[in-house]
Amino acid sequence: MKPTPLTHLHRAAGARIVEFAGFEMPVEYSGVIDEHQTVRNSAGIFDVCHMGEFWISGPGALGLLQYVTTNDVASLRPGHAHYTCMPNGKGGIVDDLIIYRYAEEKYMLVVNASNTQKDWDWLSKHNRFGAEMENASEAMSLIALQGPKAKEILQTLVAEDLDSLKSFTFLTATIPGAGEQIISATGYTGAGGFELYGYNEGAVTLWQKLIEAGEPFGLKPAGLAARDTLRLEKGYCLYGNDIDDTTSPIEAGLGWIVKFSAKGEFVDRNLLEKQKAAGPARKLVGLEMLDRGIPRHEYPVLNSAGERIGMITSGTMSPTLKKGIGMAYIQTEYAGTGTEVFVEIRNRKLKGIVVKLPFL
Secondary structure, eight states: OEEOTTHHHHHHTTOEEEEETTEEEEEESSOHHHHHHHHHHSOEEEEOTTSEEEEEESTTHHHHHHHHOSSOGGGOOTTBEEEEEEEOSSSSEEEEEEEEEEETTEEEEEEOGGGHHHHHHHHHHTOTTOOEEEEOTTTEEEEEEESTTHHHHHHTTOSSOGGGOOTTBEEEEEETTTEEEEEESOOSSSSOEEEEEEEGGGHHHHHHHHHHHHGGGTOEEOOHHHHHHHHHHTTOOOBTTTBSTTOOTTTTTOGGGOOTTTOSOOTTHHHHHHHHHHOOSEEEEEEEESSSOOOOTTOEEEOTTSOEEEEEEEEEEOTTTOSEEEEEEEEGGGOSTTOEEEEEETTEEEEEEEEOSOOO
16 A cells, blocks of 8 residues: 555544555544534534646647547636546446646546546547646645635635635646645535645645644544545445446446537547436435435335335435435436435335435
């Protein structure tokens, strides 16, 4: 397993360390419930240094990114970012990612840690546009500062006005001792806040400065477990659970990032257009448990007759709602909001209901 530049700080803080995507990552510090509530109510700080970062630049950069992703990269202005995905040529998803337009002909792609090499190979394979490519994943660090107090905490460290940063925009700022950082108004928790990208050399100083600045605001470090419960309450897809090479963006409810009218040719355009026109056979939906129980990954979803109609992709006990929640692919005829279904949990059929995402 690879350590991140911050792993030794997590160990010193008493975090429980697990293997994730080949890295030593903190799964929890004070406990998932405490960390979850801290992020929702004040602020939490996450080590996300395992994520992959690519620079795509030059005159061919836009052509490559327009071809391999579904969202309209041409609509991005410098200082703006968007969420998108890369279709795999068979209707599935290579990965979901964020694209930042750093300059007129320079983009930063942030990809899932487990897919870094896979994504790099996919981009390289399709780079008939002559785009310049740099895999900066080993050199760059990413720290997420999330929660309603995040802006107040970070503003104590930077001169730039953070009120000017709207969702999915970014700026660059220098933090003494930590170097230049890309400060992005993005995050995976739905609690607001920022993600800070810089080089590894400044990561420890940045983490320590944020911890110190956040102490008066109740800031705590948070691990992968809270990150997962936070994203699930907001209905955000997790690659490998809710989306993968066998799921399409249309059936995953990600049609809003597939811009048919704004783009020319892109991977799987014709296939996805046909699927959208015909309607997918299954859909990714939210489920809330009516009976007492926690839906987990790969638990069967049944109709009232006991027939299997789908499968849970992600599930947990919601720390905010105090009930079991999950996401599941189910047959379209059962995907309407308010439909009662059953989740098979330890050979018991427990009642749930289809709800509109997000849960919060």
